[in-house]
Amino acid sequence: MSRYRELALNFRIAFRPRKPLLTARLARAVARAWVARRPSLRYVDFAIDFACNLRCEHCFATVLEHPGERRMETEDYARVAREAMRLGAVNFSFQGGEPLAIKRLDDIIRACRPSLNLISVTTNGTLLNPTTVQRLKRLGVDILTVSLDSAIAAEHDAFRGLPGTFDKALAGIRLARQNGLSVNLGTVVTHQTLHSEGILGLVQMAQDMKLLLYIILPVPAGNWQDNRDMVLTDEDIAFIDDLTRRSPYIRTDFQANLGPHGCGAAKEILYLTPYGEVLTCPFLHISFGNIFTDSLETIRNRALELPWFNHYHDKCLASTDPEFIEQHLSATFGAERLPISWQTAFPAEASR
Numbered sequence: 001m002s003r004y005r006e007l008a009l010n011f012r013i014a015f016r017p018r019k020p021l022l023t024a025r026l027a028r029a030v031a032r033a034w035v036a037r038r039p040s041l042r043y044v045d046f047a048i049d050f051a052c053n054l055r056c057e058h059c060f061a062t063v064l065e066h067p068g069e070r071r072m073e074t075e076d077y078a079r080v081a082r083e084a085m086r087l088g089a090v091n092f093s094f095q096g097g098e099p100l101a102i103k104r105l106d107d108i109i110r111a112c113r114p115s116l117n118l119i120s121v122t123t124n125g126t127l128l129n130p131t132t133v134q135r136l137k138r139l140g141v142d143i144l145t146v147s148l149d150s151a152i153a154a155e156h157d158a159f160r161g162l163p164g165t166f167d168k169a170l171a172g173i174r175l176a177r178q179n180g181l182s183v184n185l186g187t188v189v190t191h192q193t194l195h196s197e198g199i200l201g202l203v204q205m206a207q208d209m210k211l212l213l214y215i216i217l218p219v220p221a222g223n224w225q226d227n228r229d230m231v232l233t234d235e236d237i238a239f240i241d242d243l244t245r246r247s248p249y250i251r252t253d254f255q256a257n258l259g260p261h262g263c264g265a266a267k268e269i270l271y272l273t274p275y276g277e278v279l280t281c282p283f284l285h286i287s288f289g290n291i292f293t294d295s296l297e298t299i300r301n302r303a304l305e306l307p308w309f310n311h312y313h314d315k316c317l318a319s320t321d322p323e324f325i326e327q328h329l330s331a332t333f334g335a336e337r338l339p340i341s342w343q344t345a346f347p348a349e350a351s352r
Contacts, residue, residue, distance in 0.1 A: 013182070013212070014091070014118050016142055021116050025090050032088070033258035040088020041300065042258050042268040045095065045282060046077065048108055049274055052097040054124055055161035063221070063338050064285065069275045074104070076276065076291065078111035083296040084270070085116070093145075095122040095282075100132060106139055114140025122147065122186065126165050128172025133179045144176050145184040145214070150193075151201025173211075184212045190230035191218075194239065206249045214251050215240055217319035219283040221332070232320060252316075262312025266303035270296070277339055280309060283318040285332045287339040302342065306349055 014026050033039045050065045072080075081092060092112040099105050100123050109119060120143035121136065128144075136144070146169055149159040153166035160166075173183050185206055193199050206213035217240075218230045232240075243250045254261045257268055265280035266288075272278055277287040278299045289299035303309045308317060308324060315321040318329060331345045332338060343350035 014142075016118070019115055019140075019142075022090065022118060025116060026118075029088060029090050029258060039257075039259040039268060041084060041270065042089060042264070043091045043093065043256075043270075044080070044084045044089050045093045045269065045271045046108070047095055047097070047271070047273050047282070048072075048099060048105065049102045050097040051101055052124075053101055053126065053162075054098070054165065064273050066275060066337075070292065071274050072272070072276050072291070074107045074111050077108050080272065080291055080296055081112040081117075085113075087297060087300065089117070091118040091120065093120040093122060098124055098127065100127040106135070109139050109141065118142050120145060120184075123172075124160065124165065125169030125172035126162075128168075128175055130175065130179075133172075133175050133181065137179055137181060141181065143182045143184060144173075145186050146173055147186045148202055149187060150196070150198030151205055152198045155198045184214060186214045186216055188216045188218060189232070189236075189240075191232055191236055192230060194232065194236050203243060203247075203250060207247055210249065212249055212251055214253070215243070217252070217316050219318045220325065220329070221283050221285060221318070237320060257312070260312045262314050263317050264312065265317065266300060266309040267312065270300060273339070279339055281318055284329065285335075285339040286328070286342055286345045288342045306342075306346060 014022075016022055029040065029042065047064070050062060081089075084092075094105065094109065096102060099121055105121075112119065119139075119141045121141055122145045125144075125146040125148075148156060148166070148169060150156045150166075156166040156169075157163050176183050185202065187199065187202050189199055202213060205211075217232060220228065220231070240252065244252060244255060253264065253269075257264045259268065263281075265284065269281060270278055271280070271282045272291070276291040278289050278291060278296065279285065279287060280303050288303045291299070308328070313321070315324075317324045328345045332340055
C-alpha cells in the first residue's frame with residue numbers, strides 16, 4: 001500500500017465527526033507530515049497502573065513497578081497532556097496492567113481533553129460489559145485495542161493464564177462495536193508462532209471483521225528478557241511486510257506513522273510510566289527523564305539528540321536490530337531496577 005493511501009487510511013480511522021476540533025487538529029498534523037522533515041509528536045502512551053486480572057506469558061508490567069514511589073496525579077496528566085499537545089500530539093492512549101480495572105481511569109482520561117484528542121484504551125477485553133462500554137463512550141474514548149494471542153480459544157486462554165478469556169474478549173469486541181466504539185486488535189508474534197494456525201487465524205479474523213490487526217514484534221523484555229529464541233528472522237520480517245502490503249487491515253506500528261516508515265520512537269511516540277518516567281517506546285526500558293523534574297519537550301529533545309532516535313530507523317530497535325540490542329538494550333538485562341537511565345544505556349553519548 002502506498003504511503004499516500006496509508007496516510008489517507010490513518011486519517012479516516014482517526015476521523016470523528018462528533019469531535020470537530022480533533023478533526024481540525026488531525027488535518028494540521030497530516031499537512032505538517034507532508035512538508036516537515038521531522039513530524040511533530042503524534043502519540044503519548046500512558047501506563048497508568050500495572051495491576052491486572054490476568055497473568056500473561058509476555059507481560060513486562062511488573063518489571064517497571066515500584067510500589068511506594070511518587071505517582072502521577074490527575075493534575076500531572078493534565079499538565080503532560082498540555083505539553084504534549086504543544087508538541088503536536090493528537091492521540092493519547094491508556095494501558096496497564098489492565099486499565100479497565102483502575103479506578104482513576106475516568107479522571108485521567110478527562111484530564112487529557114477528549115474533545116480535542118483521539119483517545120484509545122488497550123485492554124484484554126475481559127472486563128467489557130454494557131455499563132463499562134457506555135461509560136467509556138461518554139468519556140470520549142474512540143478506540144479500544146483488544147489484545148488477542150491466538151484465534152484458537154484454548155491457545156489464547158493458556159497464554160493469558162485464565163480459561164474463558166478468549167470468549168470474553170470476543171463478546172467485548174462485539175459489544176464495543178455495537179455501541180459505536182472502534183476496535184483494533186493487537187497480537188504479539190514470535191518466531192515460533194508467526195506462521196501458526198492461531199496467528200494466521202487472527203489475520204483472517206481481522207480481514208473478515210474489517211478490524212485493524214496490529215502485529216507486535218517480540219522484544220527481549222519483561223518475562224522474555226534476554227530470550228533470543230523468539231526473535232524474528234529476516235524471513236519472518238519479510239512475511240510480515242508482505243502481509244501489511246497485501247491487506248490494509250494488517251499493520252505494524254510503522255504503518256501508523258505520520259512521517260516515513262520506520263521506528264517512530266521519540267519522534268512520534270512517547271511512553272510514560274505511572275511514576276513519570278519517560279521512555280521512547282513501551283519496550284525500550286530506558287528513561288530519558290522524569291516529568292517531575294523536566295518538561296516533556298526537554299526530555300524528548302534529549303532522546304532526539306541521539307543518532308538512534310533522530311531519524312526513522314528502518315528496523316524495530318527493540319526487536320529486530322541486533323546491533324542496538326547488543327550495544328544498548330542489553331544494559332537492561334538483569335538490571336536491578338527498570339527503567340535504567342539513558343546515561344547507562346548510552347554511556348558514550350552521555351559522556352560528550
